[in-house]
Amino acid sequence: MIHPLAYIHPEARLAENVKVDPFTVIHGNVQIGEGTWIGSNVTIMEGTRIGKNCRIFPGAVIGGIPQDRKFNGEKTTVEIGDDCTIREFVTIHRGTTDRYKTVVGNGCWILAYSHIGHDCIIGNNVTLSNSCQIAGHVVLGDYVSIGGVCAVHQFVKIGEHAFISGGSLVGKDVPPFIKAGREPLSYAGVNSVGLKRRGFSNEQINGILDVYRYIYNKGLNTTQALQFVEEELPISDERDEILTFIRDSGRGIIKRHSKTTADEI
Structure with missing residues (x-):
């Protein structure tokens, strides 16, 4: 299940039935749950924890050090739950001394070219459409859906079951169960369809x-x-x-x- 052209650090721990495609690099201090597929040209860096039955598509980089000038090499992690899909060229950075971890829950879809910054807490069944940019320290509740090419300011919180229209700039907290759109981002009703x-x-x-x-x-x-x-x-x-x-x-x-x-x- 491990292609001979992939590099797996001897201290990485891969469960049974993990499939790794060619030209992927998995560093030490990495754990990957059973049934997960890692596509080609993926880089999984130190401190990454990936659950069961995930799909990591080509070009993704998971566990990179934070883009934070205060980071000083602390031992921190990225923790990804079960049944997640992480598409092409997604980047997810590990935590800093704020939370010491970045967390992505179960059943999430993180679509192509999206970024999740350090110390984010992403709930279960969250969808980030293509090219979403999530800054550090953001908290997304369960079942949040964010349209493509959105940017979320650091320290913002978005409540569960909220829906954010594509192309939005999210600079304030978004309460649960609602739709948000326009510029500046505004309340656009309750997310009745999603509920x-x-x-x-x-x-x-x-x-x-x-x-x-x-x-x-x-x-x-x-x-x-x-x-x-x-x-x-x-x-x-x-x-x-x-x-x-x-x-x-x-x-x-x-x-x-x-x-x-x-x-x-």
């Missing part, structure tokens, strides 16, 4: 819509809206997740789109 596909009931989706009506559509500031939602709307897991996310936001959340003169022309 239905993942088994959310109409009652759950309507509850989420009610929360966001008060956050974005009633003319309240964020503090007022959160207070009203907590005091007046029925308790639910989704309601409480939204409240917690917004209250914990370090960069502030995206706003509702405001029509400008340019829009009216």
Whole structure:
């Protein structure tokens, strides 16, 4: 299963049924789970942990040292879960002393030419379309989907089940369950289609819509809206997740789109 033209460091640990194609280099202190395929011309560097049944396509570089001037050679890792697809020329950098690791969850699709910077935490079943650029320290919740050619600013958080339109610049936190688009990036409604596909009931989706009506559509500031939602709307897991996310936001959340003169022309 290991092509003779691949180089595997003697201290790398590959499980059974790992297939490695020619001209790939796997450094020491690497672990790869069973059933994973590593395509040709892939470089897997020290500190990388890859789970079971992953597919790593040609040209990917995983575990490169962080693009961070403060990095001083610390022992850090990249940890990739099971059943992930990492397409051509993706780069994923290991952590720094902030988290000591970069994490990609299970079932993720990281498409061609995308980059995941140091100390990112990527949840399960996340999709990054082609050429997404994720800066360091970013946190993406489960089932986040990001369209092609997006750039996400360092330290941004995107809540679970959020959908980001292609070509977006993400400089503020994006709350869970919503769609975001336009420039500057703005609230564009609840991600109802995605939620239905993942088994959310109409009652759950309507509850989420009610929360966001008060956050974005009633003319309240964020503090007022959160207070009203907590005091007046029925308790639910989704309601409480939204409240917690917004209250914990370090960069502030995206706003509702405001029509400008340019829009009216």
